[in-house]
Amino acid sequence: MTGLAVDDAAWASAWRHRSPGDKLLLCVGLVVCALVLPAWPGSVLVGAVAVVLALGPARVPAATFGRAVRWPLTFVAVSALTTVVTVDGGLGWAPDAAARAGSLVGHALAGSAAVLLLATTTPMADLLPALRRLRVPAAVVEVASVTYRLLFVLLQSLNTIREAQTARMGYSSVRRSYRSSGVLAAAVLTRSWDRARRMQEGLAGRGLETGLRVLPEVLPSSRLFLACSVLALAGIVSASLAVA
């Protein structure tokens, strides 16, 4: 358990050992389809494919997937509703409000499901080397890798300190909650500096000069997976164009 359900799902997923490049092609393809194709039937197809693949072959727990979709859902619902309400001379519905709201919600949910399919099957540790292949500077990828690795340490510190504060009535009133939150943020920040300094000293002792080199895990690409992905994407595009 690392504290981030999506990350846990990614490490435990049945697709964990598939090539990140293969999964990127499928998921980015789905994201683009969700964005560009008309909501009916494009978004519905993308959403269905993403959910079926995640819960089926990738064996992502349905509860994790459902809980993760809940976050964007609030924003999408509030914003879609705001978009179709008119305020000109009193509150009212915009013309074709239901269709517009439906299309917005469809695009957003399908896109979110496609991103989640990538997120719940591919740990960040596999995706970051892929950024290097997209010609992102090595220094930037390195900083991002350190960020990813320190995240869990800091989240654990945060939870432990918060538990201790709660046990000492640190969150019993609004005033105390603010005080505790301020102290909590300061403690986590100073700990992050301390950890970075100690890690740096340890690495300097081992001759850190030109960056943190780690042995990348080689995950072979599957032709069958690629062929199925391209077929599925082509199917979604042609079905959407045929209906439209």
Add this chain to the structure above:
Amino acid sequence: MHIAEGFLPPLHAVGWTVAAAPFVVHGARAVVKEVREHPENTLLLGAAGAFTFVLSAIKLPSVTGSSSHPTGTGAGAVLFRPPVMALLGTVVLLFQALLLAHGGLTTLGANAFSMAIVGPWAGYGAYRLTRSLGGGLLPGVFVAMLVADLATYVTTALQLALAFPDADSGFAGAAVKFLGVFAVTQIPLAVGEGLLGVLLFRVLTTNARPELERLGLLPPAPAQEEVR
């Protein structure tokens, strides 16, 4: 307030990505230069990114009942300067999209523009202005956090209004609608985050004074005379 994946029309998603790119590239150059000159700072920069991510896991009690999460970009801009925050903020937004399903990949450009660029620059500007007018570190931090949050919220509302103008009143009407709807959560959050910033820096000035002096936020303390 992150714009969800797929919510912006394709043209807007591409447009905001193009608008954010120069700032993020500028930030990346600053980071590459820093890492080349001081390889040991790679870990400090990574720690700064991790802290920005973790800060959004702190729940602030909100006046409107629901608890909200701070964005931390104002504090980041004061501590690490806006160009570095443009890059770290974008990395954090990418992590939030892939680890928490907050935001998205096609909306990364739009979210980076509001949260990693406009927010930190506005907050840092407000901080410098407060300090140059004679304000101390704590008032400066309060204003920086407040302004960074407000600027982010206003930018996001305007981005949404530009993408979805009102059927009758166009862009202006839509802007009023989005600013109004999100004001309920975002304005109390901005004030709350300003207060959190003050509490955070008050602890830091006593517990981590050398670090703040090294970052140039506090003047070096006068050396204590040796007692003979």
